[in-house]
Amino acid sequence: MAKPAGSLYRGREGMWSWVAHRVTGVLIFFFLFAHVLDTALVRVSPASYDSVIDTYKNPIVNLMEVGLVGAVLYHALNGLRVMLIDFWEKGTRYQSQMLYAVVAVWVVIMVPGFYFMMLHTLQSMFGSA
């Protein structure tokens, strides 16, 4: 099947960055729904809020937090890329290079980010340094 010319959004970097933008966006939206509901418990009572937050204090939820931050960070960086494609005159020409820049910046932030976010879990599992 011939590839239609003139679209950023068919195959390769253009399409996969768009797919990842959608998937992360939908995930973040559902997280936000849960996050507003759990925080709203501060209006009910300190005990109900604290009891729900306590269920988050374990390694599995800690790992999910890292996943959330990774999703938000990708969505933010790729959102900047989308704005540059829209508003920068050379944006479409460099769209795939900009995706590699997005991935590079993501890795550079997420590696120390993983360490600092997991510090408490790592210390509780392997002893504090």
Next chain:
Amino acid sequence: MATTQVPPPGRTVIEDPRTRRQRPSGQRSKTNFELYAWLFMRLSGLALIVLVLGHLLIMNVLDGGVQRINFGFVAGRWSSPFWRTWDLLMLWLAELHGANGLRTVINDYAERAPTRFWLKMLLYSSAVLVLMLGTLVIFTFDPTIG
């Protein structure tokens, strides 16, 4: 634009940018809603980069993560009008940005008109609930409750 492009077999035609979209009803939209929605996604996106990444950095790293969080932590944070304003702005921009994003996703994938309608009603109801509840909590938070 009166002609409709019919894709040849096995090929998808992607219209040129700025081609006027033919609506199934044949009518043109009377407002520029989609343009403003598109612009809003970019403007709110820029603001959210600062608001959300700042929030995540403070909450997950600088303030010691979820281990430190309890009612007293929230009370301390919301004693400052600066952070209450930050959170209110973040709530509204993130919920509207996300709701418009999901509206696009529903329009793309839900093909039957009733399915689109009810999914969007569910989406808009959840957005109103989140915005009203979140705003109420930020404005009426009482650190001496309980």
